[in-house]
Amino acid sequence: MQLALLVCLVAATTAAPQFFGRxxxxxxxxxxxxxxxxxxxxxxxxxxxxxxxxxxxxxxxxARGTPGSKGQSNIDGSFSFPFPEGGTGSVSYVADENGYRxxxxxxxxxxxxxxxxxxxxxxxxxxxxxx
Numbered sequence: 001m002q003l004a005l006l007v008c009l010v011a012a013t014t015a016a017p018q019f020f021g022r023x024x025x026x027x028x029x030x031x032x033x034x035x036x037x038x039x040x041x042x043x044x045x046x047x048x049x050x051x052x053x054x055x056x057x058x059x060x061x062x063a064r065g066t067p068g069s070k071g072q073s074n075i076d077g078s079f080s081f082p083f084p085e086g087g088t089g090s091v092s093y094v095a096d097e098n099g100y101r102x103x104x105x106x107x108x109x110x111x112x113x114x115x116x117x118x119x120x121x122x123x124x125x126x127x128x129x130x131x
Contacts, residue, residue, distance in 0.1 A: 034055050034056055034057045034059075035055065035056045036053050036054070036055055036056075037054050037055060037056050038052075038053065038054045039051075039052070039053040039054075040052050040053075043065070044065070046067065047065055047066060047067040047068065047071075047072065047073035047074070048065055048066060048067065048073075049063075049064070049065040049073070050062075050063070050064045050065070051063055057082060058080075058081065058082040058088065059079070059080070059081045059082070060078075060079065060080045060081075061077070061078075061079045062077055062078055062079075063075055063076070063077030063078075064076055064077060068096055068097055069097055070097050072096070072097065074094070074095070074096040074097070075093075075094070075095040075096070076092075076093065076094045076095075077092070077093060078090065078091060078092040078093065079091055089104070089106050090104060090106075091103070091104040091106065091107075092104070
């Protein structure tokens with residue numbers, strides 16, 4: 001009986017969420033209802049539409065759709081939100097026949113290649129062409 005109880009306790013503690021590492025404990029907010037303080041919408045009319053809204057906790061969203069070259073809806077928009085620790089994050093984006101392309105200081109970007117690495121790439125490409 002004691003062994004069964006010990007096994008159950010060990011299983012329960014190992015199954016519990018473990019919040020450690022670089023991400024820490026997830027943020028779920030305080031659970032209160034967040035009201036929409038302004039909202040506008042036009043369409044949809046085929047691929048054309050426009051909408052925007054703002055919430056009382058500082059979230060702002062807007063998007064606009066226009067007809068694309070392949071019958072799709074091309075969308076450009078943006079959203080911003082407050083961080084729990086303070087400050088604001090923002091993202092603007094375009095989604096069209098070339099894919100989804102967000103722009104934001106929040107998105108990591110690779111460091112530029114040094115000049116010698118670019119020269120090595122060019123040399124390798126020229127060697128590949130010459131056979």
